[in-house]
Amino acid sequence: SIRPGDIKVFKITGSNGESTDISGSIAQFYYYESVLSNTVTATVAFVDTGFEKEGNSRIKTTGIVDGLELVGGESVEFEVIDNNDMTSETEGTITSQIGSSEGMTVKTIRDVSTSGTKKMFILDLVSKEYWINETTRVTKRYDGNPGNHVTDILQNILKVTDHEVEQSSYDYNFIGNTKKPLYTCTWLASKCSTSATASDDAKSGTLQGVSAGFFFFQTRDKYQFKSIDTLSAQSVKPGRDFIYNNTGKEATGGIGGKRVNILDYSTSQQTNIGKDLSLGVYNNKTIFFDMYRMYSPPAVNFSFDENKKNKVKLLNEKTNQAQKEVTESPSRLMFSVLDVGTLPNGGELVDDKTDPSFTTRTRESMVQSVMRYNELFRTKINIIIPADFSIRAGDTVHCTFVNLNTEVSGGSETLSGKFIVANVCHKIDSEQTLSSIDIIRDSLGDIE
Numbered sequence: 001s002i003r004p005g006d007i008k009v010f011k012i013t014g015s016n017g018e019s020t021d022i023s024g025s026i027a028q029f030y031y032y033e034s035v036l037s038n039t040v041t042a043t044v045a046f047v048d049t050g051f052e053k054e055g056n057s058r059i060k061t062t063g064i065v066d067g068l069e070l071v072g073g074e075s076v077e078f079e080v081i082d083n084n085d086m087t088s089e090t091e092g093t094i095t096s097q098i099g100s101s102e103g104m105t106v107k108t109i110r111d112v113s114t115s116g117t118k119k120m121f122i123l124d125l126v127s128k129e130y131w132i133n134e135t136t137r138v139t140k141r142y143d144g145n146p147g148n149h150v151t152d153i154l155q156n157i158l159k160v161t162d163h164e165v166e167q168s169s170y171d172y173n174f175i176g177n178t179k180k181p182l183y184t185c186t187w188l189a190s191k192c193s194t195s196a197t198a199s200d201d202a203k204s205g206t207l208q209g210v211s212a213g214f215f216f217f218q219t220r221d222k223y224q225f226k227s228i229d230t231l232s233a234q235s236v237k238p239g240r241d242f243i244y245n246n247t248g249k250e251a252t253g254g255i256g257g258k259r260v261n262i263l264d265y266s267t268s269q270q271t272n273i274g275k276d277l278s279l280g281v282y283n284n285k286t287i288f289f290d291m292y293r294m295y296s297p298p299a300v301n302f303s304f305d306e307n308k309k310n311k312v313k314l315l316n317e318k319t320n321q322a323q324k325e326v327t328e329s330p331s332r333l334m335f336s337v338l339d340v341g342t343l344p345n346g347g348e349l350v351d352d353k354t355d356p357s358f359t360t361r362t363r364e365s366m367v368q369s370v371m372r373y374n375e376l377f378r379t380k381i382n383i384i385i386p387a388d389f390s391i392r393a394g395d396t397v398h399c400t401f402v403n404l405n406t407e408v409s410g411g412s413e414t415l416s417g418k419f420i421v422a423n424v425c426h427k428i429d430s431e432q433t434l435s436s437i438d439i440i441r442d443s444l445g446d447i448e
Contacts, residue, residue, distance in 0.1 A: 005387060005433035010078040014068025022046050022064055027429065029080060031094055033393035034423040035215045038182040040098055042125040049118045065121060074106045076125055082387040082433055086239050086260060091390035094426065098127040099162040099222045105131065127218065129182065132158050138176030138184045146172050146188045150225045157181045162222035166230055168192035173343040185225065189214035190369060194227045212369035219392040226394065228372060231420050234396045242385060243400040255398060265383045273322055280332025281374045282322060292340040301330065302371065375442045387426055387433035395421045397439060417441065
């Protein structure tokens, strides 16, 4: 069902302390989540006519914006329901309570259009962590696992109580240097790796079983610091099985007996060899310099075929690797200074002076993380479905796209399969309620 959702309440408390429910004046409401965004956001467009309802009559006022003296930073309380038969009322409800925060606040007030009798305004909303991030800094030294650092920053600086943090396979010590907390957590994500083998050593172990790449993002439930491997390994829940059958007929079957029609889709990127080559996704070489010993160790070569084998778990079993002629030679040369001998564990430099250790496994993880992030976004598809407010950024979904030959069952093997939700936008207007979802993956389909 794409029938209009229900905006049950949308109350703004102005800077003068007055509160007004503008749910009856809202023309459009958008809610956004993304694995690439540190905070959730929302946008609402409403029409200000200068009249308010009082009992059975209308009274003339100075207008919502002027009456509440909106200047930015005001508290907003809302509750919207998707009215979808596929979800329960609890699953299909979005409120202004984001994680441990009680509500969202107004970031931007935009005057879109004005006529003699009405004005249309747009309000951009953000979670409370957006403001805390702008007014606080990370200053102290952090020793140990990056997962513990992120937990410390969330709890003690951002005052977040609802979070899910995954541990990295090795430690990393650093000093905050007055960086913003959300920026610091995102920066740490790019330095983390998961490990499937106990023999993998943080200082001298090989890359066997190690896969680089974490994401740090916020959903309406909590903050998440998770590896790409963990997101990829999630099972697809019932109701997250979508099909584009090009017939308009009601979908049947599916995971858990629930399958939903895709109303429309567009493939914004399936393969871009030129971009992949410039980023060194298939084959790259990295030259490091050791400032402590003043020499350059042997360059680290990365090959998509060799360094991915038995280390990186793809969403689907078939890789979308390019032809060998394209991938057999390095297409990118990178340079980096090794972090050697700085901030040793415990703060004692005496034992570490003769043979200093690497603070991080840059040589092993950096070259792989370049591949991992870019490979994950190689295939990107936008799908439009009847609104399902239960879908969050970071979830997994299964999609089937019809073949050009509709008599062939199973769908397109190139496009169909398991995906990660990168971005989701839930939209309500006076005519319909939809979810626009950007789905990504690093491999070809697995249709049987």
